Structure formats: C-alpha cells, structure tokens
Amino acid sequence: KPLYWFVSPMLTRGYDRAANGEDFTADDLVKVSDDERSQDVYAQFKMAWTDALAQNPSADLFTVLKRLFMAPAYLGGCFYFFGVAAQIAGPFVLQGLLRWMAAYVNNSRRRASTGTAPVEHDDAQIWKGYVWCLGFGGLMVVSSLFVNAAVYYTMKAFYRMRSSMQQAVFEKTLGLQLGAHSPLTGHITAMHATDTTKFCEVGSFVHAIWAAPLTIVAALISLYFFIGWPGVLSLAVMFILIPFQLGVGSRMAVIRAQCARVGDKRLTVENEVIQAIRIVKFMTWELAFLRRVEALRETEMGLFSSLSVVRSIFVVFNTFSPMLVAFAVFAIAYGFGNAIDVASVFPTMSMLNILRLPLSMLPMTLARMADLNVALARMKAFLMLPDRKPYLTETVDETLLGTANAIAIKSVTVQYLFTPKPDTSQPPPPGPPPPPPVPEVRELMTVEGVTVPSGKLTLVVGPTAGGKSTIVSALVGEALVKDGAVAYCTGPIALVAQEAWIMNATVEKNITMGLPYDEQRYIDAVDACELMSDLQQLENSDQTEIGERGINLSGGQKQRVAFARAVYSGRQIVVMDDPLSAVDPHVCKDLFQGCIQHAMAGRTRVLVTHQTQFLPEADHVIVVADRRVIFQGSHDA
Numbered sequence: 001k002p003l004y005w006f007v008s009p010m011l012t013r014g015y016d017r018a019a020n021g022e023d024f025t026a027d028d029l030v031k032v033s034d035d036e037r038s039q040d041v042y043a044q045f046k047m048a049w050t051d052a053l054a055q056n057p058s059a060d061l062f063t064v065l066k067r068l069f070m071a072p073a074y075l076g077g078c079f080y081f082f083g084v085a086a087q088i089a090g091p092f093v094l095q096g097l098l099r100w101m102a103a104y105v106n107n108s109r110r111r112a113s114t115g116t117a118p119v120e121h122d123d124a125q126i127w128k129g130y131v132w133c134l135g136f137g138g139l140m141v142v143s144s145l146f147v148n149a150a151v152y153y154t155m156k157a158f159y160r161m162r163s164s165m166q167q168a169v170f171e172k173t174l175g176l177q178l179g180a181h182s183p184l185t186g187h188i189t190a191m192h193a194t195d196t197t198k199f200c201e202v203g204s205f206v207h208a209i210w211a212a213p214l215t216i217v218a219a220l221i222s223l224y225f226f227i228g229w230p231g232v233l234s235l236a237v238m239f240i241l242i243p244f245q246l247g248v249g250s251r252m253a254v255i256r257a258q259c260a261r262v263g264d265k266r267l268t269v270e271n272e273v274i275q276a277i278r279i280v281k282f283m284t285w286e287l288a289f290l291r292r293v294e295a296l297r298e299t300e301m302g303l304f305s306s307l308s309v310v311r312s313i314f315v316v317f318n319t320f321s322p323m324l325v326a327f328a329v330f331a332i333a334y335g336f337g338n339a340i341d342v343a344s345v346f347p348t349m350s351m352l353n354i355l356r357l358p359l360s361m362l363p364m365t366l367a368r369m370a371d372l373n374v375a376l377a378r379m380k381a382f383l384m385l386p387d388r389k390p391y392l393t394e395t396v397d398e399t400l401l402g403t404a405n406a407i408a409i410k411s412v413t414v415q416y417l418f419t420p421k422p423d424t425s426q427p428p429p430p431g432p433p434p435p436p437p438v439p440e441v442r443e444l445m446t447v448e449g450v451t452v453p454s455g456k457l458t459l460v461v462g463p464t465a466g467g468k469s470t471i472v473s474a475l476v477g478e479a480l481v482k483d484g485a486v487a488y489c490t491g492p493i494a495l496v497a498q499e500a501w502i503m504n505a506t507v508e509k510n511i512t513m514g515l516p517y518d519e520q521r522y523i524d525a526v527d528a529c530e531l532m533s534d535l536q537q538l539e540n541s542d543q544t545e546i547g548e549r550g551i552n553l554s555g556g557q558k559q560r561v562a563f564a565r566a567v568y569s570g571r572q573i574v575v576m577d578d579p580l581s582a583v584d585p586h587v588c589k590d591l592f593q594g595c596i597q598h599a600m601a602g603r604t605r606v607l608v609t610h611q612t613q614f615l616p617e618a619d620h621v622i623v624v625a626d627r628r629v630i631f632q633g634s635h636d637a
Helices: 005-019 038-055 061-069 071-114 126-175 185-193 195-203 208-227 229-233 235-275 277-282 286-335 342-383 468-476 507-512 519-528 532-537 555-569 585-599 612-617
Strands: 392-394 405-418 440-453 457-461 486-489 493-496 573-577 604-608 620-625 628-633
Touching: 038 061, 038 126, 061 071, 061 126, 061 342, 071 126, 071 208, 071 342, 126 185, 126 195, 126 342, 185 195, 185 235, 185 342, 195 342, 208 286, 208 342, 229 286, 235 277, 235 286, 235 342, 277 286, 286 342, 405 468, 405 604, 440 468, 440 604, 440 620, 440 628, 457 468, 457 612, 468 493, 468 573, 468 604, 468 620, 493 555, 507 519, 507 555, 519 532, 519 555, 519 585, 555 585, 585 612
Parallel strands: 392 486, 457 604, 457 620, 493 573, 573 604
Antiparallel strands: 405 440, 405 486, 620 628
C-alpha cells in the first residue's frame, strides 16, 4: 500500500469502462479495509471520547484522537527518519563521486601527457565510479520510497481523525438540544467542511516538528566536513532568519483567528436574515441588513488581504533564505581563505538545498498547528453542548403503552425559547455595547395521557396556533421538553413534515432514502402518491436531480415525494403534520384515499389536518385548542 499499487486496478477499470462507453460506478472504487471504514473509525472514537469525559469532564479532544489513531503516524515517522537520513547521505556520496571524477580526469591527463600508461591511482579505478553513481541514484530512490511510505501512514492516521470528527459533528447536529447556545447552520457547515480539513493540513507537515531541527543540525555538521568552520558559522545567519519566520508565522495565526471570528459573525447575520426573510421583505429592511453584511464582509476581506500580504512575504522570504545562507557560507569561507573546489562547492550547495525544506516547513507546521488548535477548540465546544433529552422510549410492554396502543404520552411538558427584546426607550450607555440578551426557556404546552391506537388512523384537529404541531413534535420525540418527560412507542416513526424536506439527489434517492431498491415496492409507493404523471413530465423521470442543485419542484410535488418516502420506508408508525394543505383539493382527496387509507392500511397513522371532511374516516380523533388536548376518542363519541 505505501507504493499505492492498490490504485492501479481501479485506474485500469476506469480506462476500460471509458473505452467501452460504460459508466464508472461505486462498485469500481477501491475497497477499503475494516479499520479504514468511517463508521468503524467513528465507533472507536465515540467509545473513547465517552470514556474520557466520564473520567475527566475537561478531557482534551486531541489527546483522545492521538491515543486512538496516531499509531500509523509513528510508523510513518520511522520511515521519514530513514528518508531524511538518505537525503543527508546524498551530498557525501556526491562528494565521493566528484573526487573520483577529479582523480580519473587527472589520471587520463597524465596518460596523455607522458604517452605511457601510468599506474592507475586507487581513487581513479573505473569500478569505483560505477559504485558512486549507483550509490547516489540508489539513495535518491530509497529516500523517495521512505518519504512516500511516511506520507501514506501519516495521512492514514490524520484522515481517520478527520473522518471521525466529521461524523461526530454530523451526529451531534442531529441530537443537539434546542437551546440558547446551539450554533447556527452556517457555523456547523463551516465546522464540518473546513475545520476538519485542518487534520489533513497538519498531517502533511507534522513530522517537520522533530525532523526539521534534526535535519538542520545534521546539515550543519555535514557543512563542517565539506567546507570547514564557515559552514558552521552560517548558523548565525539562520538564527537571524528564524525569529523573523516565527514572527511572520505567529502573525498569520493571529489574522486567521480574526478571520474566523469575523466569518462567524457574518454567518450569524446571514442566517438571521435568511430565517426572517419574510419580515425583512415586508418591512423593506433589505438595505439595512445589506449594509450590515457588507460591513462585516469588508472587514473580513480586509483581513484576508492582510493575510495574503503576510503570506506573500512569508513565501518570498522562505524562497530566498537558502540563497542568503549559501551566500553567507561561501563569503565566510572566502574570507577565511578556505580552499573552494568542485568537491566542496557542489556538496555544499546540495546540503544547503536540503536545508531549504526544513527551514520553510518548520514555521509552516507551527502555523498549521495553530489553525488545528483553533479548530479543535471549536469542535470540542460544539461536542460539549447538551444533547436533546431522550424521552420517547421504544417498548412493546402494554403496561406502559396501554392496550393496543402504538404511542402513549404519559406526561410531556413542551418548552420554547423566548428572547427578551432590549429596552430601546433609553439611549444606550457609553462604552462597549451590552451583550445580546440570553434566550429564556419557557413552558409552552403540557401533554398528558395522549394515546394513539395501533394500526389505526388518528386525526389531530383544532384551530390555527392551537398546538397541533407541538403535539406532533412530542409524538416523534423532537420537542424541547422539561425534565421528567415520559412517552412510549412500539417502533421507529416515519415523519411527513409540514414543509417537505428534499435532499440534493434524484427523485428515486429522495424516496428510497438509502434503503435497498425494490422495484415493485417503489412503483406502488409512487403510484399511491400521485407521482406518475409528474415523473413523466420530468426530462429524466425519477433520475432527475431535485433540490438546490437540481430543478425546483412545487410545494405539492415535494409533499408527494415526502409521502412516497414514508410509504416506501415500511415503518409501521407514520406521523403527518398537515401535509395535505400544500396540495390541490382533488390531489388532497386522492392522497387521503389512495395513500393514507389504502397504501398505508394496517399501519399506525397520525394525521394533523384542517380537512374536517375526513373526520368520519378516522378511527381515533384528538382535538387540540388553546395549547391543550380537550378531547380524544372516536368520531362518533
């Protein structure tokens, strides 16, 4: 694997499929081993992180990651050591080759001047030239092999860290409690996509932390053998350069941290605008918010410009620093009257060229480590946020559920977040602006003794803002609840939300949602949800990509896709939060009869609706008004 031969069959398959006009599929990709599968890697991290928090609530995140995944990186460090050693040995072999060439040329000149064949000097024997050439080329090959092996094993370790943290952020997002400190979507996206890549950036340079000082010391010792004390005195030049490099690197880290903070503020404002876009449009506040976003963006772009300038200075300095060191070495050697010949100049230049990499990598590694520390702090703070309180328990015990019930809510107090409005009647006090008000958790509705019969159709009705959607949140276990909430269900629940959720994928994948494709089951679900005619109008039928990156479906079409997803899922409990309000009246009737009554027959169905004409078809009715349940029972009652 360190030689990457395992990629060759995949490349061959790709070439053959392209030549034959076939598609390259996921089955053609390289199969990863079990220890590299993301779900297995995350399972290890989750267990270790839970144990670490149990022992020490302030456990260090990177310490846990290192203990789990750094073993391949340590092996990579061993390979890197031998690779660097081969690089250091290269100039010595080059010096031997040059000395042999000088001896061989001198011997040839003596032979030509005397016209005789003088006794060949030991250093000019032809076989030694072949040995030096093979040795020099072999060292380059060995160095390349060892360095590539080091990169493979090191990146393997850091990619495991990245994979585990990506899944940790994703899973935390799904189970995050709706609280005052919950990050917004933009922050989570940046954390998932940007912060986790810092592991890969550090993995590319991590061995420079210990290898760069060792390489510098070895190079200085080698320079002493090549050109004498002037080579060692060049260390003074490096000491002059290193503080400047460290200063530039630290300045880059400070600017990056400022960019992250300003970027977070900008994302917060943009998310606020997007979430309240209707109010912004109604009140014509577009220009005010635009100026606010543009001011933050200008600040951010100014920081990016400063970062680009500092980075340019950093790159230019790193490019020319080996030349400055070389100039200093030869100037000092000339000043001390040291002999400068081919056998000393070229090895010295080769060794100074080797110095160029550690001199540039060391400050770069420190900057990457600073970025990773910032990212780790953000990810740890996110992972330490409270999880949603699980109160919905799966069970088949009728003593808890009641007789023939699929869902039973014993006692659930639903809460919500209230943000106090700042007092604008008085002028703001002098000094820095006060911190934003902290949202308060207040009680919204208490749900007690609500049951849903198993295998029946339950309708939840009531006036607008009466609490029907709150009942749905309580039924599916997604509500912000007070401590002590208790509810039970018999199995997994499928939810058809009031606003259908569509992912960026084909219609088929939006319906199957990762389940194995069953053609007859799929056709039945599409037909029951009145989607056949819509698919015929699409250019690629059910293979048409929908969502943000594809075509836009109407609200009714999105709801029918959501219905088809619930039908195809096969889950025995389906909760629908007023999805019929988004479709036309005739489609509404067809969906109720063909999908809810026929395709979902035998399942436990909970339908929130304002369509009171369907009440006689219900087996169980729940009436909600003024944020409380005022009736539950049969329609006849």
